[in-house]
Each structure stands twice: as structure tokens, then as C-alpha cells.
Amino acid sequence: MKKKIQFSLVYRDMWQSSGKFQPRKDQLERIAPVIIDMGCFARVETNGGAFEQVNLLAGENPNEAVRAFCRPFNEAGIKTHMLDRGLNALRMYPVPDDVRRLMYKVKHAQGTDITRIFCGLNDVRNIIPSIKWALEAGMTPQATLCITTSPVHTVEYYADIADKLISAGAQEICLKDMAGIGQPAMLGALTKAIKTKHPDIIIQYHGHSGPGLSMASILEVCNNGADIIDTAIEPLSWGKVHPDIISVQSMLKNEGFDVPDINMNAYMQARTLTQEFIDDWLGYFINPANKHMSSLLLGCGLPGGMMGSMMADLGGIRNVINGILKGKGEPELTMDDMLVKLFQEVEYVWPRVGYPPLVTPFSQYVKNIALMNLLTMTQGKGRFVMMDDSMWGMILGKSGTVPGEIDPLFRELAAKQKREFTDADPHTLIPDALDTFRKEMTDNGWDCGQDDEELFELAMHPEQYRNYKSGQAKKNFLVDLQKAKDARLGSQLTPEQLAAFKHAKADALTAPLAGQVFYTFAGNCECTPCLEPFVGQEYKEGDIFCYIQAKWGEIVPIPAALGGKLVEVSAKQGAKVRRGDNLGWIERKAEA
CATH class of the missing domain: 3.20.20.70 (Aldolase class I)
Structure with missing residues (x-):
């Protein structure tokens, strides 16, 4: 044996x-x-x-x-x-x-x-x-x-x-x-x-x-x-x-x-x-x-555990990309098309950022770079123009040394953006913090717990721990659980029932005047393009949902009511609407 x-x-x-x-x-x-x-x-x-x-x-x-x-x-x-x-x-x-x-x-x-x-x-x-x-x-x-x-x-x-x-x-x-x-x-x-x-x-x-x-x-x-x-x-x-x-x-x-x-x-x-x-x-x-298992993971090397969040991100970006393609008169992409494109882009990006093993958080960073590249290439802006500090931190060496060579183009981009590479030991860049958190425990009258375990929890997860102590975390969780149950119910309904179900929990945004709907005007927006909002997009009270250009040329901003999550878009970019027509539905934010 x-x-x-x-x-x-x-x-x-x-x-x-x-x-x-x-x-x-x-x-x-x-x-x-x-x-x-x-x-x-x-x-x-x-x-x-x-x-x-x-x-x-x-x-x-x-x-x-x-x-x-x-x-x-x-x-x-x-x-x-x-x-x-x-x-x-x-x-x-x-x-x-x-x-x-x-x-x-x-x-x-x-x-x-x-x-x-x-x-x-x-x-x-x-x-x-x-x-x-x-x-x-x-x-x-x-x-x-x-x-x-x-x-x-x-x-x-x-x-x-x-x-x-x-x-x-x-x-x-x-x-x-x-x-x-x-x-x-x-x-x-x-x-x-x-x-x-x-x-x-x-x-x-x-x-x-x-x-x-x-x-x-x-x-x-x-x-x-x-x-x-x-x-x-x-x-x-x-x-x-x-x-x-x-x-x-x-x-x-x-x-x-x-x-x-x-x-x-x-x-x-x-x-x-x-x-x-x-x-x-x-x-x-x-x-x-x-x-489900998937052989597609072999090519891109992404861990399967992040597929859920990745597909949600991909769906939102797909809506924006398809809006751009539609405006150009080009064929729109299916989710399968997008998935293949994303995996291919990850394969392109990964060696150029030094082959970091695709595990948390670097799998997310590489995926996000690839996702943004798909968007900016569709815009005609090329690659690597939408990268946040976390993505750059991986490339610059702030989290450690990547195993492969960084593509010279990133050194050129870093120099233009006044970003510096470092070979410093990553843990020496972070100051100690326990004394500050211990003082917070004392100031709030919180017990540091058996073996200082409560102090540790605050220091490890500050925002989550504070919300837990205030009771806000439990309230938020119960709201999220109810939303998840509602979504599960919604998936079992007919299209007509689903529309009624969505609308029962949402505010209708209606056109206050007749005119043409615009979500952005060509050349006016340097941020992530928003030719059309995507389902799931979040709005705060006072945010602009769209603009309506009246027949006489006046442009009127339409606010997103009291804010919340977009559950349906009724008026497409460029659509002509009459006064009282529905523009979309936004699910109200739950009361805290």
C-alpha cells in the first residue's frame, strides 16, 4: 500500500x-x-x-x-x-x-x-x-x-x-x-x-x-x-x-x-x-x-469564484458598448460575444502587467483593466486609458513585485501621469494603527473583548465593524435579503407579471414636456460614457437621469426622483417622447 x-x-x-x-x-x-x-x-x-x-x-x-x-x-x-x-x-x-x-x-x-x-x-x-x-x-x-x-x-x-x-x-x-x-x-x-x-x-x-x-x-x-x-x-x-x-x-x-x-x-x-x-x-x-464547470477558464486563468461578479460587470459594460455600436450602425454584441472578448483581452493584458497570479485581489485588477479596455477601444480611445489607483498599485510595485516583466508602455504612461515605481518592502509603507483603534474602542465605551478579539475586528474591518455595532449592518442585510428574495420571485414570472412586479416597487420617471431624449451629448463627456443607463445603475437624490431637448431647442435636465436603482429603461437614446410618457423606473431606496 x-x-x-x-x-x-x-x-x-x-x-x-x-x-x-x-x-x-x-x-x-x-x-x-x-x-x-x-x-x-x-x-x-x-x-x-x-x-x-x-x-x-x-x-x-x-x-x-x-x-x-x-x-x-x-x-x-x-x-x-x-x-x-x-x-x-x-x-x-x-x-x-x-x-x-x-x-x-x-x-x-x-x-x-x-x-x-x-x-x-x-x-x-x-x-x-x-x-x-x-x-x-x-x-x-x-x-x-x-x-x-x-x-x-x-x-x-x-x-x-x-x-x-x-x-x-x-x-x-x-x-x-x-x-x-x-x-x-x-x-x-x-x-x-x-x-x-x-x-x-x-x-x-x-x-x-x-x-x-x-x-x-x-x-x-x-x-x-x-x-x-x-x-x-x-x-x-x-x-x-x-x-x-x-x-x-x-x-x-x-x-x-x-x-x-x-x-x-x-x-x-x-x-x-x-x-x-x-x-x-x-x-x-x-x-x-x-x-457549473467551464473549460473557458483555462485560457484566461481567472478563478471561477469571481465569475458571478464578472458577469454582472460585463452585462453593464455590454449595454454601454452596444449603445456606442448602435450609434455607429454596427452589429451589437451578445453576452457570449462579450465573454469571449473579455477572456481574450485578459490574455492580452496579463503578460503585459507581469503575469501576476490571478487570485484576490489581482484577478479583479487584471479583469477590470481588460473590461475597461473593451470599453475604451469601442470609443476609439485605445487601451489602458481608464485605470484606477488599485490597478496602478499592482503595476507600480506597491503590493509587491510581479513575477514577470512590466511592459515598457506602462513606464511611459506612469511618467506622463507622474506615478512612481517602487521596490520598497510593501509592509513598511503602512504605519501601525492599533493605538488609534484602541482609543476609538475606549471613546465609544466598547469592550475590547476576550483576547482583544473585538479590538482586532475593528482594526481589521473598520467600516463593517462600526456598522455592525450601530445595528445598521443588520438593517442593510435584511433589506438585501428581501431584494434577493424579490429577484428570485421575479425570475419565475411572465414578462407582464415581472413588469408589474418591478413597477410596484419603483417610481416612474415621466417626461414633463415633449421632445427628444438624450443621456449625454457627443463630445460633452470625458468620463465613462453613458449613451444609455444600464439596469442596476444606482442614482442619488438630485442625480440627472437624462435630458430632454424641446422642439424650440431648450435642454431640460430630468432628475432621477429620490434616487435608487434603475430597474427598467423605457426611452432609448434619441427617442422622441410626449409629455407624460414614461422614461424609466427607479426602485426607491429602502428606509434605513
């Missing part, structure tokens, strides 16, 4: 790769004993990146949820682990050193055993300080290699990084194949290279199932020395998530590995509970597209 392989259930990432929210504390308490009864998991992912932030957004205390979820596993001898974004810790942007250092003390006290530390750029400067702080706090630091497929991401490249992280104190290495595009043969060779040089280092493989390579990759890494495999369970396995434990166990058992048995009664119970959580409320925030 071959070596023993252990399994981890990535229960946090199952939800994270499917939708927006995580189960509540009471739901986690119910599922934990059942996961233990399955008898096949040596590890369970209990918290980490996004877990705590979305708990706060739902008006829940994440510290209570983490403690409650970890406790039964601690008592059963099952290791718990969390996802740690290195420089960004548990959020999408950099975190001060003193806050990061506190995180490991808090998480260890709450019952988390292992921290999986990754940098989206594989810059060891963003990982090594966390290794040191995790060791100080009594946690096991698992350093991570973010896997992708490019000319610079070779076995030698990754093995060299692993050497540096192990020398810095990493006790384990995770191969994080976040988009599932790592080629199985390369992953096998990398596993062998690390194990040959560091036979005592534990290697854990984490591969998403989106493009369909993950099962082959699991077999390759196990045959070359991997120790632990991340898995999922139904109804949240496969799709853009992870392979199911049943399939992985069966494959490895047939290959001759020593793998644990699965208590199928407990598996079915865990499956039923997870579905119950989906039906209760979590399913309203799960994008159905994330339940």
Missing part, C-alpha cells in the same frame, strides 16, 4: 466560491458534529479571508462564530485552519503590521491551529513576517504558493520560493491552485522537487474544479509525495468549487493509497444540512453559474 493521505474539508471556501455569505453561528454549531462523525477529515477550514467580513455585513459577530465552529474540532483532535492573505490579512487591501501580528494571537486563542498564508504575487516579503508572528502566537504557519500557468511560473520558480519560506520557518507548504488551471504534470514535478529537498515538510494541495483539471492534479501530487488534499461535499462540490470527498477518496483508494473511510450516513446528513442552509437564506446570494 502507498503512503497515507489525509483530507481537509474547506467548508469556508465552499461557501466563498459559491456566493457571498457564510453560515451563521447557529448553523455552524449544527454542522460541526456531523462533519466530525464523517470520520474522514483530519482538518477543517473554519475561518479566514472574507469569512469575518461577511459575518459583519450580515450583522453577526464573527468572533463568536469562529470560537463556536472551532471548539468541537479542537475537542475531537481535528486540526482547524484559516485563509490568510498575507499583506492584506483578512481583507482586500494592506493591513498594518501591528494589526496583522495581533491577528495570530486572536485566532490561536479562538481555536484556529493553522494559518494558510498567501501573497497573490508570491512575494516572500509579504509572507515571511506572518510566518514569524504565527510562530510567536503558537500557530502552525503554512506558507502558500499561488499556482498559475505562464512562461515564468516554472517548477524552479516555485521551488525557489518554497526554499525561502521554509528557511523562514514555514512548517508546511500549500499548493494553492485557486483557478484550477495548474497543469497536473507541473504540479507533480513541483511536489516532488519540494519533497526531495524537504522530506519532512507537509504539502497540502488546494485545487478548484472549475476548468476540470483538479482530479488529475490530485493524482499527480499524491503520487509525488503530497500529504493532505482539500475537498468539498455536496451540494457545494464541483462547479467552480472543489472536488467532492467521495470521488477523491475513491480515486486514491483505487490507486493504492491509505485513505480513511467515509461514514456515508453522516455525509448524507451533512449534505442535507448544507442544503437546508442554502434553502434558508444563503442560496439567495449564490450565483447559479458557480455551480
Whole structure:
């Protein structure tokens, strides 16, 4: 029989790769004993990146949820682990050193055993300080290699990084194949290279199932020395998530590995509970597209978990682009046309910005650059003319060093815009902040919490924590949940019923005079063009919805009522309307 392989259930990432929210504390308490009864998991992912932030957004205390979820596993001898974004810790942007250092003390006290530390750029400067702080706090630091497929991401490249992280104190290495595009043969060779040089280092493989390579990759890494495999369970396995434990166990058992048995009664119970959580409320925030695999992901390398938000962005931009094309008398684009164009543009952009592994937040930055390029090229302005500070920060080196060469055109653009490249250690650019947050806790009369966990939560997620403490987060969440339920109901109605349903919750914008409708006038707008607004567009009270040019030439701005979300456009750019005609419908903002 071959070596023993252990399994981890990535229960946090199952939800994270499917939708927006995580189960509540009471739901986690119910599922934990059942996961233990399955008898096949040596590890369970209990918290980490996004877990705590979305708990706060739902008006829940994440510290209570983490403690409650970890406790039964601690008592059963099952290791718990969390996802740690290195420089960004548990959020999408950099975190001060003193806050990061506190995180490991808090998480260890709450019952988390292992921290999986990754940098989206594989810059060891963003990982090594966390290794040191995790060791100080009594946690096991698992350093991570973010896997992708490019000319610079070779076995030698990754093995060299692993050497540096192990020398810095990493006790384990995770191969994080976040988009599932790592080629199985390369992953096998990398596993062998690390194990040959560091036979005592534990290697854990984490591969998403989106493009369909993950099962082959699991077999390759196990045959070359991997120790632990991340898995999922139904109804949240496969799709853009992870392979199911049943399939992985069966494959490895047939290959001759020593793998644990699965208590199928407990598996079915865990499956039923997870579905119950989906039906209760979590399913309203799960994008159905994330339940499907797609080979298209191999070309662009984007992680499947961001497909939902990407498709929403693509839909809005498509409306604007089609408005421009229509004005030129050119054929409009379907969503499939747009998707192919976006993937091709990502393939164009990615090497030019230095091949950053496409994982949070760099996957979002590369996708956004590509999306804006599609828009500005349609306008005739060319590429790379609409890039914000976050996109530039990746290119300039503010988050770390990208693995490939930056295209010279960005150096020219940076010089014109007076932007400077830096090779400074990213974490040295951020001042400590705990004293400021501790003062805020004191000034508000807030308890810093057991093991300073409430202080940590404020320092890690300031805005979300303040909204949680005020009760505003819960109010906002209930409004969002009702909207999601309404949208689900709306999708089941006929076009006539749907129109009535939308209009019942919206204000009609009517024309106060006869004339021609314009959303912008050619040459007047240097920002994102708005030839027509798109469904879902948000307006504040006082914002202009459109303009009507009267027969005698007067141009009258039409305000967007009290503001809200656009649910229907009735008058197209250039349409002629009579007084009282409907221009569109805007859903009123919910009362706070």
C-alpha cells in the first residue's frame, strides 16, 4: 500500500466560491458534529479571508462564530485552519503590521491551529513576517504558493520560493491552485522537487474544479509525495468549487493509497444540512453559474469564484458598448460575444502587467483593466486609458513585485501621469494603527473583548465593524435579503407579471414636456460614457437621469426622483417622447 493521505474539508471556501455569505453561528454549531462523525477529515477550514467580513455585513459577530465552529474540532483532535492573505490579512487591501501580528494571537486563542498564508504575487516579503508572528502566537504557519500557468511560473520558480519560506520557518507548504488551471504534470514535478529537498515538510494541495483539471492534479501530487488534499461535499462540490470527498477518496483508494473511510450516513446528513442552509437564506446570494464547470477558464486563468461578479460587470459594460455600436450602425454584441472578448483581452493584458497570479485581489485588477479596455477601444480611445489607483498599485510595485516583466508602455504612461515605481518592502509603507483603534474602542465605551478579539475586528474591518455595532449592518442585510428574495420571485414570472412586479416597487420617471431624449451629448463627456443607463445603475437624490431637448431647442435636465436603482429603461437614446410618457423606473431606496 502507498503512503497515507489525509483530507481537509474547506467548508469556508465552499461557501466563498459559491456566493457571498457564510453560515451563521447557529448553523455552524449544527454542522460541526456531523462533519466530525464523517470520520474522514483530519482538518477543517473554519475561518479566514472574507469569512469575518461577511459575518459583519450580515450583522453577526464573527468572533463568536469562529470560537463556536472551532471548539468541537479542537475537542475531537481535528486540526482547524484559516485563509490568510498575507499583506492584506483578512481583507482586500494592506493591513498594518501591528494589526496583522495581533491577528495570530486572536485566532490561536479562538481555536484556529493553522494559518494558510498567501501573497497573490508570491512575494516572500509579504509572507515571511506572518510566518514569524504565527510562530510567536503558537500557530502552525503554512506558507502558500499561488499556482498559475505562464512562461515564468516554472517548477524552479516555485521551488525557489518554497526554499525561502521554509528557511523562514514555514512548517508546511500549500499548493494553492485557486483557478484550477495548474497543469497536473507541473504540479507533480513541483511536489516532488519540494519533497526531495524537504522530506519532512507537509504539502497540502488546494485545487478548484472549475476548468476540470483538479482530479488529475490530485493524482499527480499524491503520487509525488503530497500529504493532505482539500475537498468539498455536496451540494457545494464541483462547479467552480472543489472536488467532492467521495470521488477523491475513491480515486486514491483505487490507486493504492491509505485513505480513511467515509461514514456515508453522516455525509448524507451533512449534505442535507448544507442544503437546508442554502434553502434558508444563503442560496439567495449564490450565483447559479458557480455551480457549473467551464473549460473557458483555462485560457484566461481567472478563478471561477469571481465569475458571478464578472458577469454582472460585463452585462453593464455590454449595454454601454452596444449603445456606442448602435450609434455607429454596427452589429451589437451578445453576452457570449462579450465573454469571449473579455477572456481574450485578459490574455492580452496579463503578460503585459507581469503575469501576476490571478487570485484576490489581482484577478479583479487584471479583469477590470481588460473590461475597461473593451470599453475604451469601442470609443476609439485605445487601451489602458481608464485605470484606477488599485490597478496602478499592482503595476507600480506597491503590493509587491510581479513575477514577470512590466511592459515598457506602462513606464511611459506612469511618467506622463507622474506615478512612481517602487521596490520598497510593501509592509513598511503602512504605519501601525492599533493605538488609534484602541482609543476609538475606549471613546465609544466598547469592550475590547476576550483576547482583544473585538479590538482586532475593528482594526481589521473598520467600516463593517462600526456598522455592525450601530445595528445598521443588520438593517442593510435584511433589506438585501428581501431584494434577493424579490429577484428570485421575479425570475419565475411572465414578462407582464415581472413588469408589474418591478413597477410596484419603483417610481416612474415621466417626461414633463415633449421632445427628444438624450443621456449625454457627443463630445460633452470625458468620463465613462453613458449613451444609455444600464439596469442596476444606482442614482442619488438630485442625480440627472437624462435630458430632454424641446422642439424650440431648450435642454431640460430630468432628475432621477429620490434616487435608487434603475430597474427598467423605457426611452432609448434619441427617442422622441410626449409629455407624460414614461422614461424609466427607479426602485426607491429602502428606509434605513
